[in-house]
Amino acid sequence: MNAITSQLGSQLSLVSLNGARRPAPPPLVLVAHGSRDPRALSTVRTLIERVRELRPHLSVHLGHIELNEPLLADTLASLDADGAVLVPLLLSRGYHVKRDIPEAAAAVPGLRARIAAPLGPHPLLVETLYARLVEAGWRTGMSDADRRAGGVVLAAAGSRDPESITDTRRTAQLLAERLGVPVVPAYASAAPTVAAAVRALAARGRHRIAVASYFTAPGRFATECAAAAPWIAAAPLGSHAAMARLILHRYDQTVATPEPAPERELASA
Template structure:
């Protein structure tokens, strides 16, 4: 596969050492799934190499796979803007990872690992949240996919740790007020960090771990790469730069 386009995994970036380690572990699993394919990684913020640095090192064909769970500002604006500064590359941008049934599989595994049982009642899906309605809509769609994946189609309420509502704590409180006594929170986050810690303080009976370097997640990265290869390279244009991130400064766990 030496002539195949490079897979460039684009992660959000975080100052959390464990969060960076999670990205590295996920990329390692992707490499193991596709031996012979050149797989690189970069970060949109806080960690090197940055996306522009990674693009400057590449030549020829490349597929950028966002390690992001929704189609928000980073996918729509930041990544295309960076590509506009790398005209020598023949580049495609893959879809964001979510929503997807493979993520429902990974979320279910994490819930079971935390001790959740299918008969315990409703779930709250805790996402980072965004000022971009499209990203939050992706989370709501993921909640529906997770509900369909669970026995008896257990209700799953989407919640957001910043920038949108309800928060996980509000969703848990509302479910308790509706008469549910056993409520679990599924962390719809890629790695440990600020938001993951906040999700554990929602008042639920249990909270699952972030998705991490789950095998299903690695398979999804490869799937997004393969999907992108079937599409023609898009016309890259630069949009006005603005910062829509609602994360606290220096904190990122998407």
């Protein structure tokens, strides 16, 4: 039903109130990081197909920061339109969002590109994390005793950027509110590690500890973090339906935000 509603809305959005056809919306470029794990590219492609199903009249493209083709620079150079909305398939603010993606867009002559916010933190991410935990064996109807014994480690890639750390902590807080148990963020490439977070929860009397995979797709980091789980380890976020809705939400947010007026050049005296 959600898909049908979204498709109908997409079709109606192409027609104005007087019946005239509106200009096509700017293309959406989903910006993935890239991975040597072939499962990552397969997952991203499936996710893009979900986005296209929800918004069939929207031109949707894929570009990678590194490791996989098509690379972002090549995707941007191939666009016919002079405008595009780049939606990072990234979960927090950090170097890729602040530097790599803007620099790639700026390097294409004549391209007007707007960059959406990263996907997280957002309730739709929490919805996906919860669904993945339930798939892995998390109990939906926990008793008080189970809740007192339970805990979750939110395993993320890690970043030195303080805003990225803040974003991950916020997601952990939202997930804790959803589950009713403590959720501790941990990182594959920074401290605390998943193993350290597990020990910290165990020291608080939590002995049923799950690992929630805060990764967009399978890969080395996700695999290493899952291996440290003492109980269950959830799958990465992947191509869950809520992820496709979140990508379109970030796109729509960006399109609805007025573009800043171009700076006027001062005439020389």
